[in-house]
Amino acid sequence: MENRKKVAFYTLGCKLNFSETSTIARSFEDEGFDRVDFEEVSDMYVINTCSVTENADKQFKQVVKKAMKLNNKAFVAAVGCYAQLKPEELAAVDGVDLVLGATEKFKIIDYINDLSKNDFGEVHSCEIADADFYVGSYSIGDRTRAFLKVQDGCDYKCTYCTIPLARGISRSDELNNVLKNAYEISKQNIKEIVLTGVNIGDYGKGEFGNKKHEHTFLELVQELDKVEGIERLRISSIEPNLLKNETIEFVSKSRTFVPHFHIPLQSGSNDILKLMKRRYQREIYTERVNKIREVMPHACIGVDVIVGFPGETDEHFLETYRYLNEMDISYLHVFKYSERDNTEAADMDGVVPENVRVKRSKMMRGLSVKKRRSFYESQLGSTRTVLFESENKEGYIHGFTENYVKVKTPWNPELVNTLHEINLTTIDTDGSVRMEFVAVEV
Incomplete structure (x- = not known):
């Protein structure tokens, strides 16, 4: 048993990446590896990359550095979106041994030999048409x-x-x-x-x-x-x-689907939506939100929005800001536009200065805080069902209601992964909602 190799995983980016990391991890377990935490010393580290924003690119280098600090002899593999887009760039990062593109990542076991370090990162990527x-x-x-x-x-x-x-x-x-x-x-x-x-x-x-x-x-x-x-x-x-x-x-009306929708908007200006080549105009978005509110008044509605897109003037930005301010939505995910290679937008005119992008991002994030607070306030006094998470955060256990209100109550390990009917009582200083139990486990 002591010869069993250890493998650790780190996921950057979206929920889809988390699902794929988990599947890749199970393939290692099937081959006799022991999965350990990324914070632990391991024989191999697998990093599932993201390239949606510039920040995700930078994070990759930090994660590799962290792995090398834990064990400088460990074998490091990079998979995922960034690995497909810029394999050579990743392979050149000090400490990286293997880079697998879109078609290869699920076959990672086939590329693992004796886990000895490579002088240069080995690349196996494909033409994306092959995916x-x-x-x-x-x-x-x-x-x-x-x-x-x-x-x-x-x-x-x-x-x-x-x-x-x-x-x-x-x-x-x-x-x-x-x-x-x-x-x-x-x-x-x-x-x-x-x-x-x-x-x-x-x-x-x-x-x-x-x-x-x-x-x-x-x-x-x-x-x-x-x-x-x-x-x-x-x-x-x-x-x-x-x-x-x-x-x-x-x-x-469903038995299991919860009243929570996350619907990307990206811009509240039809001019900018056209430049982005989105497949709808603002009016469609309004219709969807109104329909949800008609049949599920208590639903949580999240919105993605990009600020600082090329051609976005102050007027366009304020149009988006006012639109979202007036809409009955619950929170925003705000993305500050960053140029990505091989995209049309990277060559567009009307580049928005970085300091203006930062300012717009701050304004939108402030609006998100206001919207979430308003949504939470609208839910106070209602009875909901909460699913508790597994982490002890400063003496509290947190969970989410079906309509995505974050609640807290004093830590009790018996509550982990259980559903309870609760009343939402007050909003705490950290923005989460305090609660009282209505019924024992649902």
Whole structure:
């Protein structure tokens, strides 16, 4: 047993990356590796990279440095989006031994020999057109919820985005396989599944560039709602043009889907949406939010917004700010635009100075704080169900209600991964909500 090798994982980026890291980790366990924390000394470190923002690129180098500090003889492998986009750049980072692109990352075991360090990082990447097959994945055992991948890649051509270059065309898992994975997760005493993908509303496109939808996203949601043993299902992020009224209505009446939607907007200006090559205008977004509020007044609605996009004048920015200020939404994820190689936007005129981008980002983040506070206040006095997380944070245990209100109560290990009916009472200084129990475990 003492000859068993140790492997540790670090994930940068999105929920989809977390689900894929977990699947890759299970392949190591199947080969006799022991998985350890990234903070521990390990024989091998696997870093699942992201390249959505400039910051994610910088983070990669810091993570490699951290691994080398723990064990300078450890074998370091990089996989994921950044590994596909800039393999040579990653391979040149001191300490990196192996870089695997989009088609190779799930075959990482095949590239591991005796874990001895390489003088130079070895690269195995592909033309992104070759990434036309689907590999299903889900995370398990990492958290109190599981991330279930149902779709990969994207056919959209948004002018700021590198994801189609990093992940290839839109393709989906077969419905039966998604249901099988959901059932497997349900057997692990995991209470919540988050559906994830690059563009999950586009669910149903087959492999090898087949554009025909075998099933729709609505059919996926309807079938998952029938899986026994799952208490909650959450839709991670869905494009406004692909979130249909039928899906919103189904969620409002479903057994397991929670009233929480995360819908990317990116800009509240139709001029900027056009420059971004988004597939909707602001009016569509308004319709979706109004529909959700009509059938689920208590729903949580999150918004992605990009500030400082080329051509965004002060007037455009204020148009977005006022639009979001007036909309009945619950929080924002704010992204400060950063130029990405090989994207249309990187060559556009009207570059917004960095200091202006920073200022706009601060204003939007301030609006997000205000919106979240307002949403939480609207929920005080209501009875909700909370799923408790596993971490002890300064003597408190936190959890989220079905409509994504963050609550806290004094630490009690028996509450971990349990669902309880609660009353929301007051907002604490840290922004979370205090609660009182209504009923024992649900």
